[in-house]
Amino acid sequence: MTQPLRYAINVTLDGCVHHEAGLPPDEQSMAFWTDELRRSDTLLYGRATYELMEGAWRRPESGEWPDWMDASEVAFSEVMDPMRKVVASGTLDSVDWNAELVRGDLIEAVRRLKGEPGRGVSVGGVRLPATLAAHGLIDEYTFVVHPVIAGRGPRLLDGVDLRLELIERREFRSGAVVQRFRPAEQD
Template identity: 80%
Template sequence: MTQPLRYAINVTLDGCVHHEAGLPPDAESMAFWTDELRRSGTLLYGRVTYELMQGAWRRPESGEWPEWMDASEVAFSEVMDPMRKVVASRSLDVVDWNAELIRGDVVEAVRALKERSGRGIALGGVQLPAALAAHGLIDEYTFVVHPVIAGRGPRLLDGIRDQMTLELVEQRSFGSGASMRRYRPVR
């Protein structure tokens, strides 16, 4: 049995997935994202997302979390920081932060990763998920839809050419007005 590859991301009503688009995080949304991390044993990112997440959520060398973090952000960081990370990149030579680097055929590398034992793989980012979705490798999609029209920025799963049919398996509303929708591909 393969471990599931789960893609989860914040998205605006117009499909923008830029990390600064949407509503600012609050305690409720951070608790949701912390629980999402706990569903998996491995994080899978491309270079851009890896560097973004590392810059924001890696424990500083001092061991103390920055003052700007509230309790919900510290809880998120404490789950993410020690997790195993896999980074798909053609431009990086080395990675750290409990990470391993995959190069070459990312589709085959992810197929092999899914065959390893584990609770699941949490996938983040923009370009890598689109490439993996095009090959039918994503087992679950979770979108937190923000009631915002961004008007610019990278778009959700941009570049997918073939239609994909998804089945809604869970939904939830947040006090902020955002809503979570979880889907599985109909195969």
């Protein structure tokens, strides 16, 4: 039995997925993302996403969370910080923050990772998930669609041809909509 590989990301109405697009996080969205983290044992990132997440959510050496974080952001950080992280990178020499580096055959490495016991692997970012989706390795897609037109930035799964089946939909007070999909059965 393999553990599921899940991709979840914020996206604007025009398909942009850069981290500055969309609505600012609020208590409801942070609670959602914290619960999403809890569904997995392992986080799988490429270099850029790993560095972005580490810079924002790693517990500082002082042990104290920064003053800019509200309670919902602290809760998110406290779940993410101790989680196992796997980083796919051909440019990094080393990683820390409970992380291990994956080099070489990415597809085979992800297949091995999925074969390990656990609740699931959560993949984040833009390019890495597109590669994994193109190889049919993602078992579930969660898009939090924000009522915003960004007009610029990387696009969601650009260049990937997928048919998805909606398995869950819910709305946030902000107007953002969570849509959860699984790959559709091919005829």
